[in-house]
Amino acid sequence: AQSVTQLGSHVSVSEGALVLLRCNYSSSVPPYLFWYVQYPNQGLQLLLKYTTGATLVKGINGFEAEFKKSETSFHLTKPSAHMSDAAEYFCAVIKAAGNKLTFGGGTRVLVKP
Amino acid sequence: GAGVSQSPRYKVAKRGQDVALRCDPISGHVSLFWYQQALGQGPEFLTYFQNEAQLDKSGLPSDRFFAERPEGSVSTLKIQRTQQEDSAVYLCASSLGRDPYEQYFGPGTRLTVT
Numbered sequence: 001a002q003s004v005t006q007l008g009s010h011v012s013v014s015e016g017a018l019v020l021l022r023c024n025y026s027s028s029v030p031p032y033l034f035w036y037v038q039y040p041n042q043g044l045q046l047l048l049k050y051t052t053g054a055t056l057v058k059g060i061n062g063f064e065a066e067f068k069k070s071e072t073s074f075h076l077t078k079p080s081a082h083m084s085d086a087a088e089y090f091c092a093v094i095k096a097a098g099n100k101l102t103f104g105g106g107t108r109v110l111v112k113p
Numbered sequence: 114g115a116g117v118s119q120s121p122r123y124k125v126a127k128r129g130q131d132v133a134l135r136c137d138p139i140s141g142h143v144s145l146f147w148y149q150q151a152l153g154q155g156p157e158f159l160t161y162f163q164n165e166a167q168l169d170k171s172g173l174p175s176d177r178f179f180a181e182r183p184e185g186s187v188s189t190l191k192i193q194r195t196q197q198e199d200s201a202v203y204l205c206a207s208s209l210g211r212d213p214y215e216q217y218f219g220p221g222t223r224l225t226v227t
């Protein structure tokens with residue numbers, strides 16, 4: 001069975017500071033990896049995904065993530081936080097050739113002015 | 114449509130009542146998924162359709178939960194004899210099927226069982 005671990009259920013950053021959200025997965029086969037963002041009372045929006053190819057993936061809103069197979073990690077970063085980045089972020093995986101997403105527990109980001 | 118829509122957005126049910134939650138996927142999307150998101154947690158998979166065929170229902174928590182997609186487009190998730198532990202946000206997602214790994218989510222239905 002796959003699991004996804006997000007370290008830190010809450011992260012507080014200052015506006016303009018680096019955002020770093022950690023995600024580790026457990027899988028015998030490297031899965032496909034995703035980051036989603038969820039704003040209050042809204043559904044999930046895809047930020048970025050890794051399926052194959054380049055391990056550094058760029059997404060929307062200035063976010064990027066790097067797939068590190070040796071560390072079974074897929075951490076999400078943004079160089080400079082904006083107030084609009086305040087939301088909950090979910091890391092998720094799909095087993096290759098699978099269909100259902102398995103999500104981590106989420107990390108809520110608070111951005112301080 | 115522009116995106117996945119779900120109705121109702123909010124539902125309050127008394128314990129023991131039956132509820133039906135509707136999902137309208139993006140037009141042309143072959144695959145449809147239901148997830149359950151409890152308060153403060155990540156979504157958990159419930160079931161998956163490809164067209165009208167329900168290919169995976171391994172996540173349905175009990176036989177009180179039933180989902181259908183009779184014509185391969187709109188889907189309904191039905192919960193019979195609701196219990197308090199059923200209180201959650203129910204998310205629907207759809208995908209093209211050619212790239213099943215990119216799922217587009219609706220806004221969810223928040224179910225509260227009192």
